[in-house]
Amino acid sequence: MRITMIGSGYVGLVSGACFADFGHSVICVDKAADKIEALLAGRIPIYEPGLEQLVSSNVAAGRLSFTTDLAAGVAGADAVFIAVGTPSRRGDGHADLSYVYAATEEIARAATGPLVVVTKSTVPVGTGDRVEQILRDTRPDGDFAVVSNPEFLREGAAIGDFKRPDRIVIGTDDDRARAVMREVYRPLYLGESPILFTGRRTAELTKYAANAFLATKITFINEMADLCEAVGADVRDVSRGIGLDNRIGRKFLHAGPGYGGSCFPKDTLALLKTAEDFESPVRIVEAVVQVNDTRKRAMGRKVLNALGGDARGKTVAVLGLTFKPNTDDMRDAPSIAIVQSLIDAGVNVRAYDPEGAETAKAVMPDITYCADAYDAAAGADAVAIVTEWDVFRALDLKRLAATMAAPVLVDLRNIYDRAEAERAGFAYSAVGR
Structure with a gap:
């Protein structure tokens, strides 16, 4: 053909x-x-x-x-x-x-x-x-x-x-x-x-419906993560407990800083507009969009809280900038809102991303870009893991802590075990745990 x-x-x-x-x-x-x-x-x-x-x-x-x-x-x-x-x-x-x-x-x-x-x-x-x-x-x-x-x-x-x-x-x-x-x-x-x-219209709607449903799963588990923190539960176990039900499935049930990228944000908005045009509201998707928008800034506040008190003048190492690993795509990445909330609080941001640095510079020009995770953490008051690149799953935590002014680890992707991080000397904060 x-x-x-x-x-x-x-x-x-x-x-x-x-x-x-x-x-x-x-x-x-x-x-x-x-x-x-x-x-x-x-x-x-x-x-x-x-x-x-x-x-x-x-x-x-x-x-x-x-x-x-x-x-x-x-x-x-x-x-x-x-x-x-x-x-x-x-x-x-x-x-x-x-x-x-x-x-x-x-x-x-x-x-x-x-x-x-x-x-x-x-x-x-x-x-x-x-x-x-x-x-x-x-x-x-x-x-x-x-x-x-x-x-x-x-x-x-x-x-x-x-x-x-x-x-x-x-x-x-x-x-x-x-x-x-x-x-x-x-x-x-x-x-x-x-x-x-x-039919043609059915195919067009199928795409939007699929992305809206996946965005809903992400947003649902993120709200459950907040509830887990409030009641003293572990969102990882909640995710496993519901995900093993084959009617629900395990995918897209990982708590974190919210969805981003080229699809979910624009497609959920477009679906809302289509529903509005046809006077057939989709209230669940409306809530998903609103909750996801607020979550990214909330994750910025989580990093600030981990610094304790006034964060002005302190330094945070941000690991991962792209909206997900294995891409250089920065469109609607959670890191954008998180980094902006840190800058607004007077924090100096040092960042490392394996593939997205050049793309990120166009949207975040006022931060320092580093050669690797250890370079970013040097002299920092906290490290925040924002994107779950594989390279961040096997960091030498003791080496990382030794380079920092204060060993604080904010794990927004729940990559590490608390006991492991604390043995390395970190004050550890995660999502929904």
């Missing part, structure tokens, strides 16, 4: 590289010339484990290429995937669909024959209808079928998620589009990955 991916960001690049690895011929298109130049030179603009090797091997095999020329990329394609950004629109929280609609118009003008147009971007219910209308209006003589095919990729594990998916959701009522999509995903279908064919 000849596949064109419009947008070479996280979703577009990972999806395009994986499709190429299936044996399809894939062209990734992006308007950002510097991004395409980097890809043509073999430089990957995002950090995702395994992606660099996957891209290079498929480029070498002639199955994957890059261009800024959308018309050239679309010409002769069997399927065109729209994988451009849909950020929260400033002011009202609606998904900004301007990039989707602009790409749709260009695709319509560039089409050279029958074409299946697939929205891979996360879009509100009804977007596919509007995409179809734009295609018809722009090219009344065109032969288009519009499909919704939401992605369910976790940053840091995206290649595995793409190649071994829990499910593939394809929203279309068009028989020709179904046949094309079956061929696109044939390698996975033969591997018995379940393909769920639905």
